[in-house]
Amino acid sequence: MALILGDGRADRVVPPTGATASLTVFVSAAMAFLAVFALALAFATGRLAERWEGALAQTATLRVSAPEGQVEAQVEAVLRILEQTPGIAASRVMGREEQAALLAPWFGPDLPLDLLPVPRLIEIVEDRDGFDAESLRFRLAGEAPGAVLDDHTRWRRPLVDAAGRLRALGILSLGLIGAAMAAMIALAAGAALSANSQVIEVLRLVGARDDFIARAFVRRFTLRAGLGAAIGSLVGMAAIAALPPAGDATRFLVGLGFRGAEWLWPLVLPLFAAIMAFWATRLAVLRRLRMLE
Amino acid sequence: MIELNDVGMNYGGGALFDGVTLSLPAGSFHFLTGPSGAGKTTLLKLCYLALRPTSGAVGLFGENASRFDRNAVAIVRRRIGVVHQDCQFLDHLPLAENIALPLTVAGKDPAGATANLDELLTWTGLSHRAGALPPELSGGERQRAALARAVILSPDIVLADEPTGNVDNDMSERLLRLLIELNLLGKTVLMATHDLGLIRRAKAQVAARVLRLRNRSVEVAGVDL
Numbered sequence: 001m002a003l004i005l006g007d008g009r010a011d012r013v014v015p016p017t018g019a020t021a022s023l024t025v026f027v028s029a030a031m032a033f034l035a036v037f038a039l040a041l042a043f044a045t046g047r048l049a050e051r052w053e054g055a056l057a058q059t060a061t062l063r064v065s066a067p068e069g070q071v072e073a074q075v076e077a078v079l080r081i082l083e084q085t086p087g088i089a090a091s092r093v094m095g096r097e098e099q100a101a102l103l104a105p106w107f108g109p110d111l112p113l114d115l116l117p118v119p120r121l122i123e124i125v126e127d128r129d130g131f132d133a134e135s136l137r138f139r140l141a142g143e144a145p146g147a148v149l150d151d152h153t154r155w156r157r158p159l160v161d162a163a164g165r166l167r168a169l170g171i172l173s174l175g176l177i178g179a180a181m182a183a184m185i186a187l188a189a190g191a192a193l194s195a196n197s198q199v200i201e202v203l204r205l206v207g208a209r210d211d212f213i214a215r216a217f218v219r220r221f222t223l224r225a226g227l228g229a230a231i232g233s234l235v236g237m238a239a240i241a242a243l244p245p246a247g248d249a250t251r252f253l254v255g256l257g258f259r260g261a262e263w264l265w266p267l268v269l270p271l272f273a274a275i276m277a278f279w280a281t282r283l284a285v286l287r288r289l290r291m292l293e
Numbered sequence: 294m295i296e297l298n299d300v301g302m303n304y305g306g307g308a309l310f311d312g313v314t315l316s317l318p319a320g321s322f323h324f325l326t327g328p329s330g331a332g333k334t335t336l337l338k339l340c341y342l343a344l345r346p347t348s349g350a351v352g353l354f355g356e357n358a359s360r361f362d363r364n365a366v367a368i369v370r371r372r373i374g375v376v377h378q379d380c381q382f383l384d385h386l387p388l389a390e391n392i393a394l395p396l397t398v399a400g401k402d403p404a405g406a407t408a409n410l411d412e413l414l415t416w417t418g419l420s421h422r423a424g425a426l427p428p429e430l431s432g433g434e435r436q437r438a439a440l441a442r443a444v445i446l447s448p449d450i451v452l453a454d455e456p457t458g459n460v461d462n463d464m465s466e467r468l469l470r471l472l473i474e475l476n477l478l479g480k481t482v483l484m485a486t487h488d489l490g491l492i493r494r495a496k497a498q499v500a501a502r503v504l505r506l507r508n509r510s511v512e513v514a515g516v517d518l
Contacts, residue, residue, distance in 0.1 A: 012386065012390070013383060013386070013394070013397065013398075015383070015384075015385040016385075198381055199383055201381065202381045202382065202383060202394070203394075203398060204367070204370075205341075205343075205370070205375055205381075206370070206371075206394050206395040206398055206442065207367050207368065207370040207371035207395055207398055207399060207446070208367060208398035209363075209364050209367040209368075209398075210363055210364070210367070212398050289363075290363070
């Protein structure tokens with residue numbers, strides 16, 4: 001509270017510094033704006049990873065390829081095995097129309113499935129406990145040798161990994177933005193100190209302690225950083241809110257944003273910026289003061 | 294009050310002075326003289342701990358100053374008023390606030406300070422300039438303002454480094470009188486000057502000792518002054 005209200009007499013001993021004031025506000029605003037997007041990226045990729053992991057982990061596909069005449073028998077054997085396998089909530093044979101729809105993007109809508117040796121597909125829905133894929137494969141090999149189980153793990157894992165890495169990159173970006181902001185504020189504080197070296201000399205001459213001198217600089221930079229970050233955060237939030245709504249086709253691209261309580265996180269950025277500015281300025285000022293005399 | 298024990302100071306690769314031993318008792322008045330470059334300013338800086346000696350020890354108020362950390366130095370400076378030839382002020386603050394600066398940094402009560410400030414402005418003849426900014430002041434006004442600032446915390450010691458260097462004779466006399474008044478109030482005064490005429494005139498008014506920097510050492514000047 002004392003930091004916000006300030007010590008009027010301590011504040012007055014350092015002359016106004018227009019250039020560094022504007023620079024600090026601008027840098028803080030720009031960094032907070034970027035931080036909002038980094039936050040949004042971290043949240044969006046987190047959601048994406050959870051969705052992929054959740055949706056894909058609950059389903060598996062079984063492909064039955066067998067010589068003509070044996071397909072239906074093997075499909076029936078597979079369905080019987082699936083009914084007896086613990087961890088499987090439901091299974092169904094995909095219809096010809098569904099398979100045609102899956103293949104349409106590659107072969108067009110008029111694919112004569114009846115004339116082609118297209119394998120039959122069986123969709124499996126797991127229950128909460130899931131099933132033992134290795135045991136199922138072992139049993140299928142004995143009773144339905146044309147059946148191949150694809151539990152999606154093979155291609156699900158890289159997607160989830162990629163989403164996880166994107167989230168880590170978002171968090172790393174936040175850290176880098178914070179560090180860059182702290183460095184720039186420390187530089188600006190150093191420049192302000194250099195510009196006021198005579199003021200500091202006079203203050204030391206009349207018995208000012210380092211804490212007194214630091215206080216005047218620290219309060220200014222803390223408030224400026226907080227103000228700049230507040231402006232940057234609000235502009236960033238407005239920009240995120242203005243993004244077009246996510247449709248199915250553009251979900252990944254425009255899914256960038258916040259949902260529900262996530263909108264509160266950008267509001268914390270000014271506080272973080274102010275705390276960072278406080279320590280960056282204080283450490284820079286005290287280090288510089290020790291070097292001066 | 295101020296003790297220099299076998300103090301040496303190297304400057305620019307050579308010894309500025311060496312083996313200086315000096316004692317300034319409480320309530321004494323000393324002049325420090327010597328040719329330009331002899332080290333008068335350096336010696337004063339050693340006394341208010343703006344510099345640390347290369348060898349030897351500086352004692353202040355009965356304590357070895359080499360043990361003082363930065364905070365202790367700041368606190369002890371509140372008991373030492375310093376006036377420079379090129380007295381520095383905070384140019385963005387009016388004169389009254391500049392004079393009150395030691396009170397500000399010491400966190401003293403402004404209400405009590407106001408009376409003290411008014412007295413000082415009257416004493417130094419600067420009441421009519423209280424609201425002026427430092428760049429608007431004449432050389433003499435700046436020196437008197439610096440003196441007022443140096444004594445506003447009622448320090449035990451006043452160190453003046455060529456305070457009359459940039460002012461005319463009348464103003465020199467005026468500043469000297471102010472310093473003598475402070476000494477009569479019990480303050481220890483050490484004034485560096487190369488104005489021997491001023492020293493002679495002062496000795497007629499106050500029991501002052503004259504220290505001369507010569508051959509990298511300090512000696513007490515006698516009748517040869």
